[in-house]
Amino acid sequence: MYLSRGSWCVWRALGRRREPWRGSGVHTWSPLASALNSRPSKLLSLQFKGNSVRKGLFGHPELQEPGGFYLLKENAMFESDDLVKECCSPNRSRKMVEVFDQLSDTLCRVADLAEFVRLAHPQARYAQAAEDACIAISGLVEKLNTHAKLYQCLREVVLHGDHMPTTEVDQHVARLFLHDFEQSGIHLNENQRQRVVSLNELILTMGQHFMNGSHHPRAVPKDKLPEAIRQHFAIDGNNIVVTGLYADAPQEITREAAYKIYLFPDPHQEDMLTEMLNGRHEMATLCGFPSYAHRAVSGSLAETPEFVVEFLELLAEKVRPRAQEDFEEMAAAKKFQQGNSRGLAPWDVLHFTRILRQNKCEVSANILAPYFSLGAVMEGLSGLLHNLYDVTLEVEEPTPGELWATDIYKLAVKHGSEGVLGHIYCDFYERVGKPHQDCHFTIRGGKCLPDGSYQNPVVVLHLNLPSPSWSCPSLLTPSMVENLFHEMGHALHSMLARTQYQHVTGTRCSTDFAEVPSILMESFAQDPRVLSTFARHYKTGDKMPADLLEKMIAARSIFAASEMQLQTFYALLDQHLHGAERWSSSVSTTQILEEVQNKYYGLPYVKNTAWQLRFGHLVGYGAKYYSYLLSRAVASWIWQEYFAEDPFSREMGEKYRAEVLSHGGGKPPRALVEDFLERSVESGSTVRALMTDLDQRKCQVAAAFS
Known part of the structure; x- marks a missing residue:
């Protein structure tokens, strides 16, 4: 997304040898690679005085100072008041959905920007001002969610049509707005609506407490553990x-002790999880859904929890027989290492997965990383995008005050005939106080403007890559390369979607579809034909040996089946906890865990453990943890059908952009995928795509390590 510095011309002078994207010969780095392979220079990001034009964060003149957030917030609130009046006016002169989308855009342009700055800005004054703006906009949104006349006006249009001609896209987006309204229970009577409000507060509170508790360490008296393994753990007095x-x-007894102690049932965590789940179920049923799972997947690619469970x-x-082969290999390694063992146990899986991957690969990340300088990887990405979409990434000099740190890059995404499609700010490097997460932030969504022009999207790629030094660029491990491609997939979804409405731009679609473009990019990052175009040693320019x-x-595919089985088990547990078939008050979530694990996972449940009480994703992904698996299935299907034969195909790239990426969330995801693949999305077809992918990975492993 972003990178900071001054003119890339300075870095270009530091460039090295380069080779054309798909050609051969002497290699010299492109301006993009040279910029990203050079050490960030604070001098190039100084806030120059004199004739330089100074702007604020992301080019907002109001944000030259933290207090500018107050002005942005106030302007958004005044504008929203006018738009609400327009929606409710009998003399409305625009489509209802157009006014609603402008209202959404007005609030999101402040809320999304403020949310990012609140999390990422290193200066406390900016972070606090952004947080204040977030709170103010959130309060306004809550107020609008209870605006009865606004709701009734929208509902009338959705049920009976607008007094102006509308398209299928108009009607779809209007239904999405109405669905968002009714999630808050505005269609209920006053007592029920107030109950929904109180349940929302309870769910939020219980979820926050549960998340905090899921990371707490566990203390036990020293005399409960054998003396021989006590030194492997932290000691606090007698605990x-x-x-x-x-x-x-390395010792099994240490892993076993840690597993049983750390995952020992915690009654307080159990109570909080149960209260959150019960609150979610009551809220969903009050709003007219059979269960919270039905509420969560409404409008998604899966469409119903019945499909989700059938798929899982x-x-x-x-996946069971394939995962069993993985477990048998781990068990054999354990027996070889320890002699007479008790067989493979849950506390062994991560240990032997790591050991066997290292033993098979025989190559450390330190040997691989020099072939993946950040500049080389970004040059490779730009070349891939040029082949697929006629799109390139170009470093653009930021104006003084535009960036929030000195090591941010600003990239323009340019199409060969359409011009600039948007901007990506790349916040790539580690720094003190920066949140340790790899993610994509939408700062401004794309949409058609009344004058016929297009509001180009602005996004941030937020990673934690090692900073370059004076003598060495930022060098990436294979997993970092994959993560970069993944997050770039989200950014490209935002850039290449040319939606009419901001509410459905890019990644603003259902969770189980939003991950499809990013997971598809992982397939490009794992293809040798793609990697060989940019995997070059940063000193010599030599290609990575075949x-x-x-x-x-x-190595990335070793034990892929057992990992998939684990994720399937997690997703099924999530569905059982949020599904329509509620358990009685006498049954705990730990008992449900035991039942689901013994039925769907290859290693049995261990008595007196409660892994689910450490699973924070139950809060953020309630009833939607399946999404990654279904997204991976669809992404694998798309890869196999369109890109496996030629990952550089312009014909397939243009088709994928036109029929998938361009729509964002402006088309129902199930219809969008089925129209593109020309097949029905069924449990059989999606699972078949995953099994094909697993079997191909197994063949890769066998060929590489035979």
Whole structure:
């Protein structure tokens, strides 16, 4: 997304040798690669005085100072008042959905920007001002969610049509707005609506407490553990403190002790989880849904929780024999290492997965990283995008005050004939106080403007890559390369979607569809034909040797089946906890865990453990944890049908952009995918795509390490 510095011409002078994108010969780095392979220079990001034009954050003149957030917030609130009046006016001269989308855009342009600055800005004054703006806009949104006349006007249009001609897209987006309204219970009577409000508060509170508790260490008296393993844990007085699962511990007894202590049932966590789940169920039923799962997947690619469960159960069935092969290999390694063992246990899986991957690959990340300088990877990405979409990434000099740190890059996304499609700010490097997460932020969504022009999107790619030094660029591990491609997939969804409405731009679609473009980009990042175009040693420019590249790719696929089975088990547990078939008050979530694990996972439940009480994703992904698996299935299907034969195909790239990316969330996701693939999205077809992917990965592993 972003990178900071001054003119790339300075970095270009520091460039090295380069080779054309798909050609051969002497290699010299492109301006993009040279810029990203050079050490950030604070001098180039100084706020120059004199004749320089100074702007604020992201080019907003109001944000030259933190107090500008107050002005942005006030302007948005005044504008929203006028738009609400327009929606409710009998003399409205625009489509209802157009006015609603302008209202959404007005609020999102402040809320999305403020949310990012609140999380990422290193200066406390900016972060606090942004947080104040977030709170103010959130309060206004809550007020609008209870605006009865606004709701009735929109509902009338959705049910009986607008007094102006509308398209299918207009009607779809209007239904999405109405659905968002009714999620808050505005259609209920006053007592029910107030109950929904109180339940929302309870769910939020319980979720926050549960998340906090899921990371707490566990302390036990020292005399409860054998003396021989006490030194492996932190000691606090007379207690042993266990902070995790200690999967790296070489002794099984240490891993077993950590597993059983850290995952021992916590009654307080159990109560909070149960109260949150019960609150979600009551809220969903009050709003007219059979269960919280029905509420969560409404309007998604899956469409119904019945489809989700059918998909997951078939996946569990098909992946079981493949996962069992993985477990047998781990069990053999354990027996070889320890002699007479008790067989493979849950606390062994992470340990032997890591060991066997290292043993097979025989190549450390330190050997691979020099072939993946940040500049080389970004040059490779730009070349890939040029081949697929006639799109390139170009470093653009920011204006003084535009950036929030000195090591941010600003990239223009340019199309060969359409010009600039948007901007990506790349906040790539680690720094003190920066949140440690890889993610994509939408700062401004794309949309058609009344004058016929287009509001280009602005996004941020937020990673934690190692900073470059004076003598060495930022060098990436294979997993970092994959993560960069993944997050760039989200950014491209935002850039290449040319939606009429901001409410459905880019990644503003259902969770189980939003991950499809980013996971598809992972397939490009794991293809040797793509990697070989940019995997070059940062000092010599030499290509990565073919056998090393083959082993690196294969290593990422070792034990892919057992990992998929684990994720399927997690997703099924999530569905059981949020589904329509409620459990009685005498049954705990731990008992449900035991039942689901024994049925769907290859290793049995361990008595007196409660893994689900450490699973924070139940809060953020309630009833939607399946999304990543379904997204991976669809992405694998698209890859196999359109890109496996030629990952550089312009014909397939243009088709994918036109029929998938361009729509954002402006078309129902199930219809969008089915129209593109020309097949029905069914549990059988999606699971088949995943099994094909797994079997191909297994062949890669066998070929690389035979």
